[in-house]
Amino acid sequence: MHRARTLVRKALPRRLHAPATTLLLRTAAVALRGNRVECACCGGRFRRFLAYPSLFCPRCGSYERHRALCLWLDRNPGFSSPPLRLLHVAPERALEPVLRRSGVDYVSIDIEYALAMHRMDVTKMTFEDGSFDRVVAVHVLQDVPDLEAALREIHRVLRPDGCAILQLPMEFDDGFDETARAAGFLVDRQFVAADAARNGLEPRESFLLARPASDARA
Numbered sequence: 644m645h646r647a648r649t650l651v652r653k654a655l656p657r658r659l660h661a662p663a664t665t666l667l668l669r670t671a672a673v674a675l676r677g678n679r680v681e682c683a684c685c686g687g688r689f690r691r692f693l694a695y696p697s698l699f700c701p702r703c704g705s706y707e708r709h710r711a712l713c714l715w716l717d718r719n720p721g722f723s724s725p726p727l728r729l730l731h732v733a734p735e736r737a738l739e740p741v742l743r744r745s746g747v748d749y750v751s752i753d754i755e756y757a758l759a760m761h762r763m764d765v766t767k768m769t770f771e772d773g774s775f776d777r778v779v780a781v782h783v784l785q786d787v788p789d790l791e792a793a794l795r796e797i798h799r800v801l802r803p804d805g806c807a808i809l810q811l812p813m814e815f816d817d818g819f820d821e822t823a824r825a826a827g828f829l830v831d832r833q834f835v836a837a838d839a840a841r842n843g844l845e846p847r848e849s850f851l852l853a854r855p856a857s858d859a860r861a
Contacts, residue, residue: 672701683713684737698843705737707845711835727776733783766792770800778807785815794826810850828853
C-alpha cells in the first residue's frame with residue numbers, strides 16, 4: 644500500500660494526491676473485508692490491517708496509538724462524557740470524530756495543520772487559565788522544541804479538576820513521567836489490556852493520565 648501511494652503521488656499532480664489516496668484506501672477496505680481484526684476507532688472489521696508502514700486501518704486511517712486510546716475511552720466513558728470542554732492538540736482524523744461528539748465543546752489547535760480550528764503554538768496558547776476540562780495530546784509533544792513549556796501551558800489551561808491524556812512515541816517516552824510531574828501534574832500511566840492481534844495494537848504502548856496537582860496552582 645505504501646508503495647502504491649508513493650507511485651500515485653509521483654504520477655499525479657499535487658492537487659489530486661488526497662482524493663487518489665482516499666480512493667486507494669477505500670479500495671483496500673473493500674478488498675480486506677473480513678472478521679479477523681477490528682478497528683476500535685471506526686468499528687471496521689477486516690482480514691488484516693494495512694502495513695502503512697505500521698498497522699493502519701484502511702477505513703478511518705487509525706494507527707496503533709489511536710486504536711489503543713479509543714479502546715481506553717470505551718472503557719472509561721467518564722473522560723469524554725458531556726458536558727465538557729475539550730482541547731485536542733494537533734488533531735488527527737482518526738481521533739477527531741471520537742472526541743468531537745454531541746455535548747462536547749471541542750477545540751483543536753496546531754501550529755501547522757490546516758484543518759485545526761486554531762493555528763496556535765502549544766507553548767504559547769492564548770486561552771485563559773482553566774479554560775478546559777480535558778486536553779488530548781497524542782504523539783505531538785516530542786516535536787515541540789520546549790516540552791516543559793508545552794506541559795506548563797497545558798497545565799495552565801486545564802481546570803483544577805481537569806484531566807489530560809498525554810502520549811509520546813515509545814522512543815521518546817523515557818523520563819516523561821518525571822517531566823510531567825515537574826510541570827505540576829499528578830500522573831497515572833495507563834496501559835490498554837486487550838487482544839493486541841485482533842485490535843492491531845503495540846502491547847507495550849501506554850500514555851499518561853495527567854491531573855493538576857492540588858497544590859500546583861498555589
